[in-house]
Amino acid sequence: xxxxxxxxxxxxxxxxxxxxxxxxxxxxxxxxxxxxxxxxxxxxxxxxxxxxxxxxxxxxxxxxxxxxxxxxxxxxxxxxxxxxxxxxxxxxxxxxxxxxxxxxxxxxxxxxxxxxxxxxxxxxxxxxxxxxxxxxxxxxxxxxxxxxxxxxxxxxxxxxxxxxxxxxxxxxxxxxxxxxxxxxxxxxxxxxxxxxxxxxxxxxxxxxxxxxxxxxxxxxxxxxxxxxxxxxxxxxxxxxxxxxxxxxxxxxxxxxxxxxxxxxxxxxxxxxxxxxxxxxxxxxxxx
Amino acid sequence: xxxxxxxxxxxxxxxxxxxxxxxxxxxxxxxxxxxxxxxxxxxxxxxxxxxxxxxxxxxxxxxxxxxxxxxxxxxxxxxxxxxxxxxxxxxxxxxxxxxxxxxxxxxxxxxxxxxxxxxxxxxxxxxxxxxxxxxxxxxxxxxxxxxxxxxxxxxxxxxxxxxxxxxxxxxxxxxxxxxxxxxxxxxxxxxxxxxxxxxxxxxxxxxxxxxxxxxxxxxxxxxxxxxxxxxxxxxxxxxxxxxxxxxxxxxxxxxxxxxxxxxxxxxxxxxxxxxxxxxxxxxxxxxxxxxxxxxxxxxxxxxxxxxxxxxxxxxx
Ligand SMILES: [Zn+2]
Numbered sequence: 001x002x003x004x005x006x007x008x009x010x011x012x013x014x015x016x017x018x019x020x021x022x023x024x025x026x027x028x029x030x031x032x033x034x035x036x037x038x039x040x041x042x043x044x045x046x047x048x049x050x051x052x053x054x055x056x057x058x059x060x061x062x063x064x065x066x067x068x069x070x071x072x073x074x075x076x077x078x079x080x081x082x083x084x085x086x087x088x089x090x091x092x093x094x095x096x097x098x099x100x101x102x103x104x105x106x107x108x109x110x111x112x113x114x115x116x117x118x119x120x121x122x123x124x125x126x127x128x129x130x131x132x133x134x135x136x137x138x139x140x141x142x143x144x145x146x147x148x149x150x151x152x153x154x155x156x157x158x159x160x161x162x163x164x165x166x167x168x169x170x171x172x173x174x175x176x177x178x179x180x181x182x183x184x185x186x187x188x189x190x191x192x193x194x195x196x197x198x199x200x201x202x203x204x205x206x207x208x209x210x211x212x213x214x215x216x217x218x219x220x221x222x223x224x225x226x227x228x229x230x231x232x233x234x235x236x237x238x239x240x241x242x243x244x245x246x247x248x249x250x251x252x253x254x255x256x257x258x259x260x261x262x263x264x265x266x267x268x269x270x271x272x273x274x275x276x277x278x279x280x281x282x283x284x285x286x287x
Numbered sequence: 288x289x290x291x292x293x294x295x296x297x298x299x300x301x302x303x304x305x306x307x308x309x310x311x312x313x314x315x316x317x318x319x320x321x322x323x324x325x326x327x328x329x330x331x332x333x334x335x336x337x338x339x340x341x342x343x344x345x346x347x348x349x350x351x352x353x354x355x356x357x358x359x360x361x362x363x364x365x366x367x368x369x370x371x372x373x374x375x376x377x378x379x380x381x382x383x384x385x386x387x388x389x390x391x392x393x394x395x396x397x398x399x400x401x402x403x404x405x406x407x408x409x410x411x412x413x414x415x416x417x418x419x420x421x422x423x424x425x426x427x428x429x430x431x432x433x434x435x436x437x438x439x440x441x442x443x444x445x446x447x448x449x450x451x452x453x454x455x456x457x458x459x460x461x462x463x464x465x466x467x468x469x470x471x472x473x474x475x476x477x478x479x480x481x482x483x484x485x486x487x488x489x490x491x492x493x494x495x496x497x498x499x500x501x502x503x504x505x506x507x508x509x510x511x512x513x514x515x516x517x518x519x520x521x522x523x524x525x526x527x528x529x530x531x532x533x534x535x536x537x538x539x540x541x542x543x544x545x546x547x548x549x550x551x552x553x554x555x556x557x558x559x560x561x562x563x564x565x566x567x568x569x570x571x572x573x574x575x576x577x578x579x580x581x582x583x584x585x586x587x588x589x590x591x592x593x594x595x596x597x598x599x600x601x602x603x
Contacts, residue, residue: 088601090543091534094517122293144599151596173487173517175507178533179545182509183598185488186495189467190595197472213509216448216461216488221468235460235488236450243448254455262456 011064147184363565444483
């Protein structure tokens with residue numbers, strides 16, 4: 001690292017910190033937060049203890065991958081794998097900012113090195129391979145790294161003959177890697193084909209939000225598809241559809257309840273019940 | 288024929304040459320020497336023009352109103368085509384057409400996205416934007432091919448899967464995802480060719496194949512340049528810049544090892560010579576079928592898996 005890099009990095013950290021502060025803009029001071037849904041002032045600690053669900057109205061706030069792992073896995077059992085796989089910039093992509101810079105900003109903002117964490121852990125004593133996405137990292141977009149780590153997690157499930165769990169949160173494929181991102185849809189879906197052929201249970205948990213290339217690949221290929229309460233799930237974004245058909249959409253369009261009504265998902269689970277639901281499904285599939 | 292903006296200087300030169308010919312005919316003036324020079328110049332200019340197109344200009348060729356459609360290719364490259372309709376669940380999406388046909392005497396299942404050339408046709412074919420039911424019809428035909436051990440050929444020219452209310456309600460994402468997964472399991476050779484627009488998951492949903500080719504001026508991308516520009520640049524008019532950045536041309540994709548080959552187009556684009564592009568397409572398919580026919584199904588599936596498994600660039 002040169003001294004110039006050091007200053008560049010410090011600047012990015014400062015930007016990221018500012019971003020974080022605007023996010024907690026809804027909060028009143030450090031101890032209080034406000035629910036977007038019911039407008040109630042809540043103690044931050046109380047919300048945390050309630051799995052980041054509003055104690056007043058039950059609205060499920062978006063959570064990051066690490067929080068999800070803490071909630072879902074038996075304490076101390078999750079071991080992260082494949083974290084050595086990190087983002088390249090194969091197309092040398094620049095829009096209004098360079099891809100390299102966007103990646104560095106996302107890293108600083110989230111303390112993650114990509115939009116997914118893969119690993120092995122236990123859910124109520126059941127060993128599973130898992131991939132957990134993080135929307136905070138570039139909108140949970142799927143580029144080469146996400147595709148590779150999801151595929152490796154599936155291959156790990158195959159190796160160990162254990163169930164595979166994918167928790168999705170994504171705006172879709174990552175545009176900055178263009179065609180390479182598109183091909184991650186094929187890669188991950190082909191890996192699901194292998195899980196199918198091996199007869200291994202694959203459960204997907206679609207969380208707020210799951211869209212685009214992730215919806216059109218491994219997210220909707222679960223043997224069991226669970227949507228977390230309050231999640232919005234779709235292929236095309238609401239705005240794109242409105243522009244195409246030139247009419248406004250129902251208010252509950254693309255919500256978990258809406259998808260349930262149209263037969264697109266198996267189960268809607270509250271965050272509180274998610275872990276026990278997955279554990280129960282795993283044990284029900286044991287011979 | 289529709290003349291594209293960047294083709295206008297060439298068109299004017301060609302018009303002038305025609306005018307000169309007429310003048311010489313009616314006046315008896317001998318201009319054959321000059322004519323030869325002018326025609327040579329025009330040809331040079333034409334070659335130069337089409338050899339140096341920007342990605343955005345090539346997209347215009349890929350979207351050309353007169354570009355051959357799936358049904359044109361059916362006539363150009365196959366015989367005995369019988370269309371097989373419907374998804375057996377209440378729909379026959381016209382944006383995806385499929386059936387059985389013969390190519391060079393070999394029976395194949397051939398499926399493709401269909402665009403129209405007129406507004407009326409485009410309303411029928413929904414501008415080549417399939418509904419989930421189209422992908423499910425394709426899947427049904429994939430299974431048919433698998434059952435009767437027939438190779439599969441898909442021809443793709445779509446601006447993307449349709450973004451609509453019904454499409455979401457009936458699982459657009461799921462329909463595409465299921466095709467990606469199920470294509471991986473098929474025991475028969477699959478050849479996919481991007482003939483025009485290869486936009487996003489809507490194109491990929493027919494393209495998990497053993498061999499993937501592109502027509503020279505077709506493009507294949509994760510998102511349309513317009514869509515990308517409006518999201519990343521927050522300005523849809525930056526589509527030309529996005530097209531450059533996204534690396535969507537056939538040469539780019541060959542270099543990125545996403546496709547196996549490029550099918551050369553006639554000078555000016557596929558619409559300038561249907562016969563020639565038909566022959567190029569046909570020869571490519573026949574050659575690929577020949578390469579794949581002796582590979583047993585286990586190996587075929589394994590190689591298909593590995594082909595897509597390798598895709599992606601990252602640090603380690
Ligand atoms: Zn609330």
